[in-house]
Amino acid sequence: MANVATPAFTGGFNDPVHGSQQGFRAIMEAMARPGTLQTPDGVTAPAPLNPVSALVALTLLDQDTSVWLDSGCHGQADVADWLSFHTGARIAQNMATADFCILSNPKGVTVLADMALGSEEYPDRSATAIMQVTGFEANPDWVCEGPGIKGQIDFQPTGVDDSFLPVWSQNRAAFPRGVDLILASPTQLAALPRTTCIRKAREM
Amino acid sequence: MNPHASGFAAYNFAYLDEQTKRMIRRAILKAIAIPGYQVPFASREMPMPYGWGTGGVQVTAAILGADDTLKVIDQGSDDTTNSVSIRKFFEKTAGVATTTRTADASIIQTRHRIPEEPLKSGQVLVYQVPIPEPLRFLEPRETETRKMHALEEYGLMHVKLYEDIAKNGRIATTYAYPVKIEGRYVMDPSPTPKFDNPKMNDSPALQLFGAGREKRIYAVPPHTEVVSLDFEDHPFEINRFEDTCALCGAEGVYLDEVILDDKGNRMFCCSDTDHCEQRREAGHSGARAGQGLEASQ
Numbered sequence: 298m299a300n301v302a303t304p305a306f307t308g309g310f311n312d313p314v315h316g317s318q319q320g321f322r323a324i325m326e327a328m329a330r331p332g333t334l335q336t337p338d339g340v341t342a343p344a345p346l347n348p349v350s351a352l353v354a355l356t357l358l359d360q361d362t363s364v365w366l367d368s369g370c371h372g373q374a375d376v377a378d379w380l381s382f383h384t385g386a387r388i389a390q391n392m393a394t395a396d397f398c399i400l401s402n403p404k405g406v407t408v409l410a411d412m413a414l415g416s417e418e419y420p421d422r423s424a425t426a427i428m429q430v431t432g433f434e435a436n437p438d439w440v441c442e443g444p445g446i447k448g449q450i451d452f453q454p455t456g457v458d459d460s461f462l463p464v465w466s467q468n469r470a471a472f473p474r475g476v477d478l479i480l481a482s483p484t485q486l487a488a489l490p491r492t493t494c495i496r497k498a499r500e501m
Numbered sequence: 502m503n504p505h506a507s508g509f510a511a512y513n514f515a516y517l518d519e520q521t522k523r524m525i526r527r528a529i530l531k532a533i534a535i536p537g538y539q540v541p542f543a544s545r546e547m548p549m550p551y552g553w554g555t556g557g558v559q560v561t562a563a564i565l566g567a568d569d570t571l572k573v574i575d576q577g578s579d580d581t582t583n584s585v586s587i588r589k590f591f592e593k594t595a596g597v598a599t600t601t602r603t604a605d606a607s608i609i610q611t612r613h614r615i616p617e618e619p620l621k622s623g624q625v626l627v628y629q630v631p632i633p634e635p636l637r638f639l640e641p642r643e644t645e646t647r648k649m650h651a652l653e654e655y656g657l658m659h660v661k662l663y664e665d666i667a668k669n670g671r672i673a674t675t676y677a678y679p680v681k682i683e684g685r686y687v688m689d690p691s692p693t694p695k696f697d698n699p700k701m702n703d704s705p706a707l708q709l710f711g712a713g714r715e716k717r718i719y720a721v722p723p724h725t726e727v728v729s730l731d732f733e734d735h736p737f738e739i740n741r742f743e744d745t746c747a748l749c750g751a752e753g754v755y756l757d758e759v760i761l762d763d764k765g766n767r768m769f770c771c772s773d774t775d776h777c778e779q780r781r782e783a784g785h786s787g788a789r790a791g792q793g794l795e796a797s798q
Contacts, residue, residue, distance in 0.1 A: 313519065314513065314514045314519060315514070315566065315567060317519065317522075317523070318514075318522075318564075318565070318566045318567075319566060321522075321526045321563075321564070322564065322566060324530065325526075325529060325530065325533070325564065325707075328530050328533045328534060328722075329533050329707045329720075329722045329723055330722075330723060356523070356526070357523065357526065357527055357530075358523075359520055359523050359524075360520075361520070361523075361524065362527075416651075417651035417652075418647045418648065418650075418651045419541075419647075420535050420538060421528070421531035421532075421535060421538065421540045421541075423531075425527075425530065444536050444683055444722045444724070444725040444726075445533075445722035445723055445724060445725065446724060447705075447723070447724040472535075472685070473535050473538060473685065473686075475534075477530065477531070477534040490533060490534035490535075490722075491534055491535070492534065492535075492536065492683070
């Protein structure tokens with residue numbers, strides 16, 4: 298059994314009610330306005346979780362949800378223990394049935410299509426992916442369009458190259474099915490709901 | 502644990518428990534991601550009857566924070582029973598600031614109207630919805646309407662509008678007028694007058710819809726295409742009024758008819774009370790401004 302010094306018991310919200318409300322409003326704003334950056338207060342969590350992805354997890358996960366962890370997180374027993382202790386969420390062994398998937402770095406994004414996409418009748422029964430990134434580009438190479446965006450917006454997470462674009466356009470093509478993506482840097486978050494179209498700026 | 506517990510001992514902040522809020526929040530995020538699609542949620546019993554806005558109240562409770570300023574309107578009015586009760590409910594359970602001014606509100610919960618004053622980016626409009634399924638009166642079975650949405654099978658709705666034209670010579674639907682979101686889902690805009698439908702299109706504000714009894718949440722993100730269904734030869738038209746507001750003289754706003762006596766006298770005035778008050782404060786006046794009831798006799 299873990300003792301009290303275990304990282305699993307540290308961190309989390311100082312104020313669960315208002316901490317999660319503020320976290321949620323940042324996520325809701327991000328989802329409603331794809332490509333815009335929100336700067337919520339993060340929470341302390343064991344590596345490799347960053348403060349903002351940990352905030353998203355604490356805000357949305359509970360005993361009614363399951364969460365799948367990528368190899369970067371899965372190797373760290375602390376992460377699973379921390380999530381279990383603070384949220385009560387079940388750690389999913391099978392990505393295809395998980396409600397939430399945490400990707401500790403963008404390299405694993407190709408697995409998007411293997412996550413739960415929902416059905417035509419219940420497209421809401423799809424996964425929400427929380428992907429950690431190092432930051433967001435000041436001079437993005439991508440242009441996003443879709444619901445929530447007035448005209449278009451330039452947006453690109455740091456360290457995510459163009460190999461993401463075909464993965465995302467495949468996700469977009471499955472609409473109304475599809476995965477929704479929350480991108481979390483150590484200090485900021487942004488979201489890409491399944492409705493957002495992304496293309497290279499140069500292709501204009 | 503909860504620093505607010507001392508002030509509101511009997512309630513968690515904004516009444517709902519945290520697990521319920523998380524469940525509603527997850528539903529709201531999926532609703533935003535699939536504009537116009539009705540997300541099922543585990544609606545709770547609230548300390549008010551169904552039909553009094555329990556869906557809207559649950560959505561508001563899930564998003565509301567200590568820094569928010571809340572406005573509640575019922576048919577455009579800030580001072581009818583429904584809006585006063587819900588405003589007081591959140592004053593008591595969340596201790597948030599409330600206002601009647603549209604521009605000052607960060608969250609506006611509404612029953613059947615969209616404010617006349619254009620909404621701004623950052624505001625959230627929460628609708629109370631009685632029957633979220635636009636196809637329900639055409640097809641009573643949930644299993645079938647769900648399939649119709651999945652298959653984008655909306656012909657029946659056009660037949661209904663066509664029957665209006667066949668019977669009345671025009672589309673006679675005046676409220677809960679069906680809209681199509683981003684060319685995909687047909688959605689019930691709640692029983693707002695069709696006058697308000699154009700305001701839903703490309704709105705800078707986020708629009709959330711909560712149906713408590715029917716246990717559905719849906720959403721229209723900002724800057725999203727909302728098109729009222731119609732025909733090429735019978736295009737969508739909003740309600741038009743011959744009168745201006747009797748109190749503030751406003752034109753091009755939605756008017757309520759007020760019966761003044763039993764001799765057939767009546768007046769029309771703004772349904773949006775905040776809009777009307779602000780115009781009068783700014784010096785505008787209508788035909789009956791400043792007159793008592795006896796003036797009509």
